[in-house]
Amino acid sequence: MTYQEISHHRLVSQKLLEANANSPQEIVTHLGAMQAQDYSMAKWAIGSRCDATEAAIEEAINSAQIIRTHILRPTWHFVSADDIYWMLDVSAPQVKRFTASAGKKYGYDTKKLNQANSKIEKLLAGNNHLTRDEIMQELGIKKTSSADFLSAAIMMNAELDGLVCNGRMKGKQITYALLEERVSKPKSKLTREEGIAKLALRYLESHGPATLLDFSWWSGFPPTTCKNIFNAIELQLNSIEINGQIYWIKTDSSVKNNFRESVHFLPAFDEILISYKTREASILLEHQSRAFTNNGIFKPIILENSKVIGTWKRTIKKDYAKIETDFFNETETHKKAILFEGIRAFENYLGTKIVIE
Template sequence: MTLEGLELAHRRTGAVGLGGAQPAPFADAADVVGWFGGLQSQDYHPAKWALAQRLGPGVTDADLDRAFDDGVILRTHVLRPTWHFVAPADLRWLLELTAPRIHALNTYAYRRGELDGPLLRRTTDLIADAVADGHHLTRTEIAALLARHGITATGFRLGYILIHAELERMVCSGPLRGKQHTYALLEERVPRAASLEREAALAELVGRFFTSHGPATAKDLAWWSSLTRVDIATGLSLAGDALESTDVDGITFWSAPGNARTPAPSPSVRLLQAYDEYIVGYTQSRYLLDLGDLAAVASGKASLPNGVIVVDTQVAGRWRRTVRADTVVLDTVLCRPFDAAETVALHAAADKLGMFLGARAVVSASVL
């Protein structure tokens, strides 16, 4: 475990909004999402917890459901591709930039689903017409709509039909209907805004990634965004003095200037969802999360729950939640024994999750 690696990891926790190093408190969910450009949300409920951890105390699960229903944040396929929370103000220019690349990455999936260009254009038009004027539809209702027009749309095939409609800037998330997600006409959820020229959009997305995830590498950004290496090089060139680089162990890391701020008090224990940006925003430099190979060794000993426990900057265990009436039970599996201060911090983190869910938190801990 190198001091340089730990320094990079400390700087990174601040950039992703998990330490005392973030530039300023975020005003609302759209502010958090806009900071990142997009926040991964394929699992809707855990993704809300990721938002809440960056918004501070007092934010509840119900608050974020309301923000989602009101269109303060949207959920659509825009990067990689997988679902991301996106701020309405950013959705159009992001899709203009990323959709062609994601369509190209989806070529095999479209072919596997026997979805050629004319059929995809037809399904997109049918869906857009059906959800217009606030007639938000669930996935099941869209499948039934397409079936009435003689189009088989189930499972994998339906998923890529809907992704295509999202990438074509025709539909996006609508409000929840009970526990079911709906689709809405993008024109009715996203205000019109001036388009960004492609180079300006590249500079914006590259800048946002390295500001919100840095220190990080160009390969990390390629994974996160699906942009090509040429596009990333162009974006870095255009960013100019807005970004700075440092070389560690022969790897170039990019970040916003001056993001080496004071880390959160130690020990800081965080209960991160498995797809938190601190976990999934990196490929080449993901090793900074586990500089001592502690989690890598532990994962070979037992099957671990999906959530990630981070102590200061390093992965130290896994967790899983079970909600029972007014109680949330956290089953935790630690990669190493926690000392007294870390145990207190773990229970404090559990209490924060309990407050978010409106439930009393109970922690069950075991050590591999």
């Protein structure tokens, strides 16, 4: 198997290659967790994998079919309501080390964070959805640059404790609500080992072929933990070796050669790049600095036949959306016209005219 084949199979496993009838929640369930700090672009990460419009995806989030919260790593992710509790049980303890450290910088130890949780619970009880600024005002924390970091740590801690999650959007503002008022708590729990194994199998089904270090990066668990889990589920996995590197897939995953031409305009922070420790299968090394930075900022990307060939950005106008492109190599006009057909799905998703410049 070659890197080209690896990248193509990832299009299949990530549900990017074939049109499908999955709902937004089913897409998120399949992928396990989808990075979502850029809220607008993160919705397109879902939309690029199904036929749903932006409005339909927004409704799935507002109605708590899809939860937006901090999980896996100290950043925002979309998670299906069906997965939120077991995934929090698995990953929250490791991410809470980050919030504990951040809180201490501003005089908030575990006791004070727990006290903040108690106050937040009372504020949000009865399906009261409030913005972070509204919550901080009630907690007596003034809006300053340093308090901004403190408020983020307080709310992230509350998320990781399973107390809060995203509420309904208030205009363009994100709100918080009590998780248990949005999603019923399950009666049974997984053990830590069962939870990590479930997470690993979900990742390899939706992101494979992938390496052990890819899963370690995506999940936030150290390589030694991941190795033990891979050993425990080895009978459910197949492996492929390329240049001394082992790539894993689930045994029931198809790796037959079903290549076909494809073009995709994908959002910033899309799983097709960000969910892997190294990205040589999808983008040439000399192009990587133009697609993402060393400090973790990922741009919207253009894929041709599963390879990143450029970046793009959108600007929303009153009656249309303007699309600007930056191809890594010189591209002839007739070739661009063919590539631009890949943006039509985005036009349908937005429900507005697109102008390409």
